[in-house]
Amino acid sequence: xxxxxxxxxxxxxxxxxxxxxxxxxxxxxxxxxxxxxxxxxxxxxxxxxxxxxxxxxxxxxxxxxxxxxxxxxxxxxxxxxxxxxxxxxxxxxxxxxxxxxxxxxxxxxxxxxxxxxxxxxxxxxxxxxxxxxxxxxxxxxxxxxxxxxxxxxxxxxxxxxxxxxxxxxxxxxxxxxxxxxxxxxxxxxxxxxxxxxxxxxxxxxxxxxxxxxxxxxxxxxxxxxxxxxxxxxxxxxxxxxxxxxxxxxxxxxxxxxxxxxxxxxxxxxxxxxxxxxxxxxxxxxxxxxxxxxxxxxxxxxxxxxxxxxxxxxxxxxxxxxxxxx
Numbered sequence: 001x002x003x004x005x006x007x008x009x010x011x012x013x014x015x016x017x018x019x020x021x022x023x024x025x026x027x028x029x030x031x032x033x034x035x036x037x038x039x040x041x042x043x044x045x046x047x048x049x050x051x052x053x054x055x056x057x058x059x060x061x062x063x064x065x066x067x068x069x070x071x072x073x074x075x076x077x078x079x080x081x082x083x084x085x086x087x088x089x090x091x092x093x094x095x096x097x098x099x100x101x102x103x104x105x106x107x108x109x110x111x112x113x114x115x116x117x118x119x120x121x122x123x124x125x126x127x128x129x130x131x132x133x134x135x136x137x138x139x140x141x142x143x144x145x146x147x148x149x150x151x152x153x154x155x156x157x158x159x160x161x162x163x164x165x166x167x168x169x170x171x172x173x174x175x176x177x178x179x180x181x182x183x184x185x186x187x188x189x190x191x192x193x194x195x196x197x198x199x200x201x202x203x204x205x206x207x208x209x210x211x212x213x214x215x216x217x218x219x220x221x222x223x224x225x226x227x228x229x230x231x232x233x234x235x236x237x238x239x240x241x242x243x244x245x246x247x248x249x250x251x252x253x254x255x256x257x258x259x260x261x262x263x264x265x266x267x268x269x270x271x272x273x274x275x276x277x278x279x280x281x282x283x284x285x286x287x288x289x290x291x292x293x294x295x296x297x298x299x300x301x302x303x304x305x306x307x308x309x310x311x312x313x314x315x316x317x318x319x320x321x322x323x324x325x
Contacts, residue, residue, distance in 0.1 A: 241278030
């Protein structure tokens with residue numbers, strides 16, 4: 001909602017203003033949309049004041065901000081991070097080189113067109129710009145993982161597509177005027193060429209990484225699923241661990257997350273009926289929670305199999321006298 005909220009807000013306000021200018025409806029109908037909006041806002045405020053929402057908000061805040069102190073996301077820190085070129089390069093331009101540049105060009109066109117009223121699709125462009133920069137501010141001031149910033153691709157790609165459409169329309173007019181041709185024929189020629197050029201340029205940046213990925217591909221996840229199934233056998237089992245979903249996905253066994261506020265208490269862990277553990281050699285937050293809640297865990301499990309994934313040893317343990325209680 002942090003990324004989509006501003007988009008819907010701008011889009012809704014723009015549509016309402018356009019309707020007010022063109023509508024001859026009575027005053028009470030014109031007041032009805034903002035009245036409904038205020039009623040909805042009041043309901044949301046009531047929900048936000050409940051303990052359930054406060055608990056979810058705290059959990060999301062902790063997840064997004066991570067281990068950083070609150071002072072790091074105050075106004076000064078926010079502005080400093082938003083204006084940090086390295087964050088924009090690593091989290092935006094390097095992820096989607098062609099799309100990011102085209103989107104930025106469309107933003108510049110939008111800014112230049114504002115003083116004179118902007119293009120006929122300025123409302124849509126404004127919506128996408130609000131979506132893009134609100135998402136950028138949210139991610140650049142909290143999360144550092146690149147996977148979260150791929151959500152910027154949606155508004156950026158829409159802005160890039162808008163630029164291609166506008167460029168095709170403009171170039172079609174120029175070609176038609178010079179050749180005394182028809183606009184429709186030239187637009188059908190120019191638009192596909194521009195789209196093909198953008199796709200080719202984008203692929204040229206990505207083909208190297210895809211070729212490296214194909215050349216160095218492994219089958220550790222597939223092999224680990226098979227080994228785990230052979231180790232556990234044809235029986236019902238419940239597996240937990242940081243990487244349990246990946247390595248148990250292709251088996252008939254159940255698996256659960258154990259992290260921070262998900263199944264992190266002894267009471268919840270007991271209810272899962274755990275029969276097996278997948279523990280990593282380092283940075284294993286699930287293992288830390290399990291050892292914290294069950295101090296005698298080491299004497300209650302036995303090793304069944306192990307494998308290496310991304311430089312970490314991952315070991316499957318069976319619980320003696322399952323389930324883990």
